[in-house]
Amino acid sequence: EITKEQRALIKAILDAYNRHQIPQDVTKKLLQEQYSAEENFLLLTEVATSQVQVLVEFTKNIPGFLSLDREDQIALLKGSAVEAMFLRSAQVLSKKMPSGYTEVLEERIRKSGMSEEFMTPMFNFYKSIEELHMTQEEQALLTTITILTPDRPYVKSHEAVERLQETMLDVLRKLCVLQHPQEPQYFARLLGRLTELRTLHHYHVEMLTSWKTNDHKFTPLLCEIWDVQ
Numbered sequence: 001e002i003t004k005e006q007r008a009l010i011k012a013i014l015d016a017y018n019r020h021q022i023p024q025d026v027t028k029k030l031l032q033e034q035y036s037a038e039e040n041f042l043l044l045t046e047v048a049t050s051q052v053q054v055l056v057e058f059t060k061n062i063p064g065f066l067s068l069d070r071e072d073q074i075a076l077l078k079g080s081a082v083e084a085m086f087l088r089s090a091q092v093l094s095k096k097m098p099s100g101y102t103e104v105l106e107e108r109i110r111k112s113g114m115s116e117e118f119m120t121p122m123f124n125f126y127k128s129i130e131e132l133h134m135t136q137e138e139q140a141l142l143t144t145i146t147i148l149t150p151d152r153p154y155v156k157s158h159e160a161v162e163r164l165q166e167t168m169l170d171v172l173r174k175l176c177v178l179q180h181p182q183e184p185q186y187f188a189r190l191l192g193r194l195t196e197l198r199t200l201h202h203y204h205v206e207m208l209t210s211w212k213t214n215d216h217k218f219t220p221l222l223c224e225i226w227d228v229q
């Protein structure tokens with residue numbers, strides 16, 4: 001059912017996903033530094049900046065991405081960064097596959113000066129991702145599909161991106177049937193998470209504004225990718 005080419009595609013994406021991770025010296029700080037709203041915000045800003053750099057490297061390894069129009073490549077990265085980071089942080093926070101960062105990351109997010117109204121939808125999302133028990137391949141493919149969303153602002157060659165995304169959706173659908181035979185709805189549930197990511201993306205724009213009004217500074221890379229300042 002999964003063709004040889006599709007197996008090669010899964011392997012390429014999974015390898016890239018596992019190869020590109022935030023360096024230990026950055027994530028280690030989450031375990032060491034003090035807890036205060038200020039310190040938590042600074043640390044989250046640092047890991048988010050590092051995660052964006054990791055995301056750019058991962059994206060360059062998505063087969064076909066570098067053949068897209070250069071400006072579209074930027075538009076896809078800007079448009080998907082927040083959603084890709086929600087997926088990545090969801091993996092870290094998942095208590096099913098505890099990384100050493102699960103508790104500290106949750107604590108620092110909860111106490112980073114973010115307004116309460118975003119906490120509930122954010123942690124509901126994290127819970128809904130956890131309940132899916134996604135495999136590594138599914139995580140990597142879902143992130144790839146999020147990046148290759150054609151209807152981001154300023155994307156010109158909509159069809160070219162759509163063709164790439166459809167290739168990945170086709171692989172993910174087959175993979176879900178194989179890896180979750182007892183759950184025929186699993187693929188549909190995964191796609192439902194993509195819809196929820198868009199809602200969180202809208203919340204995130206307000207989140208940034210609420211941090212900004214409390215005079216929180218972001219790094220140049222985050223300002224550029226999120227169009228703040």
Ligand SMILES: CC(C)c1onc(-c2c(Cl)cccc2Cl)c1COc1ccc(-c2ccc3c(C(=O)O)csc3c2)cc1
Binds near residue numbers: 030082
């Ligand atoms: C600018 C900052 C205050 C901010 O604004 N919005 C969000 C933000 C939030 Cl608070 C939630 C979701 C998405 C975003 Cl952008 C953030 C913080 O974003 C994060 C990005 C990425 C990680 C993240 C990734 C991987 C890993 C790993 C690993 O791979 O081993 C170990 S620890 C860890 C930590 C956490 C937070």
